[in-house]
Amino acid sequence: MFLGKVIGSVWATQKETGMENLKLMVVQPIDWRGRDGGQTVIAADRIGAGIGEQVIVSRGTPARILFANNHVPIDAVIVGIVDSFEVPGAAEEE
Incomplete structure (x- = not known):
């Protein structure tokens, strides 16, 4: 699993069987500080x-x-919307 930020959505008029009612989102992986953490998925x-939510x-x-x-x-599937998170000791590292 990874932390990400929703940056967009994908519209596809033709999808494989089983995906007809499935919403697709573009997610930018981020690190715990909110910085880009890899290739979008x-x-x-x-x-x-x-869009704009951390997931x-x-x-x-x-x-x-x-x-x-x-x-x-x-x-890849979004399994949670992040309300908040805590990283103990993070304040000392900055």
Whole structure:
């Protein structure tokens, strides 16, 4: 899993079977300070994340497991919207 920020959405009129009602978001991985932390990914969103929100993203097999009865061709899914987080000792490092 990784922390990310939703920076956009993807509109696709044609999708693979099982993805018809699936919202797709563009997520920028970030580090705990909010700085870019890697290459952007497209993640499925079933929980209603919006642009600008920090999210938790799961990748690979754990992401596909959420769609147990469907064989959906995804490798990333938003599994949480972050309200806040704490990194003990972070203030001393800055």
